[in-house]
Amino acid sequence: xxxxxxxxxxxxxxxxxxxxxxxxxxxxxxxxxxxxxxxxxxxxxxxxxxxxxxxxxxxxxxxxxxxxxxxxxxxxxxxxxxxxxxxxxxxxxxxxxxxxxxxxxx
Numbered sequence: 001x002x003x004x005x006x007x008x009x010x011x012x013x014x015x016x017x018x019x020x021x022x023x024x025x026x027x028x029x030x031x032x033x034x035x036x037x038x039x040x041x042x043x044x045x046x047x048x049x050x051x052x053x054x055x056x057x058x059x060x061x062x063x064x065x066x067x068x069x070x071x072x073x074x075x076x077x078x079x080x081x082x083x084x085x086x087x088x089x090x091x092x093x094x095x096x097x098x099x100x101x102x103x104x105x106x
Contacts, residue, residue, distance in 0.1 A: 002038075002039050002042045002043075004078055004081060004082070005082065006029070006031075006039055007039075007043070007048075007074070007078055008075065008078035008079060008082050009029055010025065010029070010039055010040070010043065011043070011048065011049070011067060011071060011074065011075040011078065012075065012079075013025055013028055013029070014049060014065045014066075014067060015067055015072075015075065018064050018065050018066055019062060019063075019064050019065075020065065021062065022036045022037055022040065023036075040065065043071070046070075047068055047070050047071070048067065048068060048070055048071035048074050049065050049066060049067055049068060049071050050065075050066050050068055051063045051064070051065055051066075052064045052066065
């Protein structure tokens, strides 16, 4: 299953580096090459990205992964949800740290 977090991270990486290889994407996200391939196919099927063939400098055919307008909208929405989730986690950590500080002072 392609979670919101992976969808966000993949769209972010592709927007920053459209000619990234699947192997490099997998490495950056710390996932298997198979999972990277699965995720990219799912995003293509949803119409969030499109893959175009191109020749790179080593004379091999590669892919250029481009976010579609729908993909850009989805990335904005995912970014907002991701930010809200991380802010909640941050607040919870701040409370936990404060509680630990109180315990240490006692």
